Each structure stands twice: as structure tokens, then as C-alpha cells.
Amino acid sequence: MDFKDYYAALGVDPTADVKTIKTAYRRLARKYHPDVSTESSAEAKFKEVAEAYEVLKDSARRAEYDDLRKYGQGGRFEAPPGWQPNGRAAAGAQGDFQQRDYSDFFESVFGAQANGGQRARAPRRGQDAEIEVAVFLEETLEEHQRTISYQLSAPVERGRQGQPVSKTLKVKVPAGVSDGDRIRIKGQGPAGSNGGPNGDLYLIIRIAPHPLFDIDGNNLLVTLPLAPWEAALGAKVTVPTLSGKITLTVPANSQTGQQLRIRGKGLVNKQGTGDLYALIKVVMPQQADDRARDLWTQLAAQYAFNPRAEWE
Numbered sequence: 001m002d003f004k005d006y007y008a009a010l011g012v013d014p015t016a017d018v019k020t021i022k023t024a025y026r027r028l029a030r031k032y033h034p035d036v037s038t039e040s041s042a043e044a045k046f047k048e049v050a051e052a053y054e055v056l057k058d059s060a061r062r063a064e065y066d067d068l069r070k071y072g073q074g075g076r077f078e079a080p081p082g083w084q085p086n087g088r089a090a091a092g093a094q095g096d097f098q099q100r101d102y103s104d105f106f107e108s109v110f111g112a113q114a115n116g117g118q119r120a121r122a123p124r125r126g127q128d129a130e131i132e133v134a135v136f137l138e139e140t141l142e143e144h145q146r147t148i149s150y151q152l153s154a155p156v157e158r159g160r161q162g163q164p165v166s167k168t169l170k171v172k173v174p175a176g177v178s179d180g181d182r183i184r185i186k187g188q189g190p191a192g193s194n195g196g197p198n199g200d201l202y203l204i205i206r207i208a209p210h211p212l213f214d215i216d217g218n219n220l221l222v223t224l225p226l227a228p229w230e231a232a233l234g235a236k237v238t239v240p241t242l243s244g245k246i247t248l249t250v251p252a253n254s255q256t257g258q259q260l261r262i263r264g265k266g267l268v269n270k271q272g273t274g275d276l277y278a279l280i281k282v283v284m285p286q287q288a289d290d291r292a293r294d295l296w297t298q299l300a301a302q303y304a305f306n307p308r309a310e311w312e
Helices: 006-010 018-032 042-056 059-071 094-099 104-117 137-141 228-233 290-302
Strands: 129-135 144-152 165-173 182-185 201-207 213-216 219-226 235-241 244-250 259-262 276-282
Touching: 006 018, 006 042, 018 042, 042 059, 042 104, 059 104, 129 137, 129 144, 165 182, 165 201, 219 228, 219 235, 219 244, 228 235, 228 276, 235 276, 244 259
Parallel strands: 129 201, 219 276
Antiparallel strands: 144 165, 182 201, 213 219, 235 244, 259 276
């Protein structure tokens, strides 16, 4: 929950005496009173000032608040394990508790002190939670079921932080999911407080990197290595796809960087099915014997081919 800095709300130092606090409150209350101020945020500021004064004017509540200030970091309040309000409310303050609309922070720390702890708190829905789920490219082709395990933080009840809750669910991941997609699992998030409903769980899809394929929209790219003679003469080669291997015809005189389109072998999404593009890469043998070198020499002598002619 959000932490409330009551000293900052009144513009006083944490060491200020009661007289200074009272003077600051009267000045700010007059400034932000809804019947006087024309500022759009006057009502909210007036409530903030009144809440701060309600705590700091009473020595018992102020002492309890000072004990908890160190747990308010970065604007958030996390109560220490096992902590609970000590119930030290000042005499005659119960009427004020009933008449005002206090923040969640105030209710958590001091709300149970009102009416001997009998004041009912409004039900509050639990927060939503997010977890990332890794999905392989092959799994995006059709709907599949996954078992996921995750841990949820428990809500703060009467100033006490509950124990984390571990859960395991079987969920359906639809076909055609993409990286960053969000899948809502209703009611499987953190528990609500005071009888409020659970929040929701959101699965954030993360497509796992593939050793062969790159993604381009709903199309896939795969590098197709070819021997020099396969590129020169043409060939039938085996190419992997997400749904199995296929035979691809490579035309003669193919060049490095040329793309061969394989329809319908890309990713599946709401717009349809993408294509697979095989990117040709001519690869030289790493070793060559005398016979091979003689053949390359004859080829070089027979053809006046300059691959860098465009540089001249």
C-alpha cells in the first residue's frame, strides 16, 4: 500500500512539538478548506492534512507512527513481520474516526482502534499479478495446455503482512500467441482483503529464441547453406519447418542472399498463416585436395568472371 508521510503533509520536521504541529494544521486547513479554496485538489489536500493531524496530535498514535516510518520506503509501506497495531487510541477520538474518510495506510495502522476494533472495513479487491510464460515457436501452431506454478504475496490485514501463497494451475495457451501477448486468468491473482474478491492473473507470453528460425512479423526466416555446385547446378534439399521437414527445389545459378519463399510454413495468428523464407548462403568446403584445386583452377581459367566488376 502507499505510505503516508504525515510530517511532509503538514510541512513540519519529525522533531516538531505539538504546538508547531497544531499551528501548521490550522494554517493548511484554512488554506485548503473546500468552502474557501478554489484549487481543484483542495478537498484531497484538506483530507490529507486532517489525517496527518489526527495521527500527530496524539502522542500514542504519533509514537506508533514513528516506529513504522522506517518501513515506508520509496512511497510504499511494508509492515514488519508479525507486526500488529497496539490499539493505543486517545480517549475521545473514536468520533473523529467515524466521521472521516481515511487512506488505506491509516486504516491499516489505526483503523482497528475505532469503536474498540469493531468498525467494519470495506471489502477490497486483490491486486492483479503478472508472470512470464516461455513458449516455443512450435507450440504457437495450436492450442496447448500448460501447468504453471507461481507465488503470490498475501494482502496486508490489520497492519500485518500475510504469508506468501504458492499456487499451481493448468492453463490453456491459444494458438497464434505472439511475444508480449497477455492472457487473463480471472480470479487467480492475490487475495482481496476484508472479504473482497481475488485479483486476476495475467500470463505474459515470451517466445523462446529458436536455434534455426528468426521471426519477421508472422513470417519465419531460415538460413539455407548450399555447396557451390548446388547453387550453380540447382538441387533438391531438405529444409526444416516448424511442422516437419520438406523438400525444396533450389534453382540453378542461385546467389547468396537470395530468398526462396515457402508458402504457409510461417507463424499462425489472427490474420492468417505466414510464410517461411529460406535465405541462401553459399558455403565453401573447409578442405580441398589436389583434385579439387585443379578443378577450381580449370574453372577459373575457362570463365572470365569478375564478381567485383561493379567496383571498377
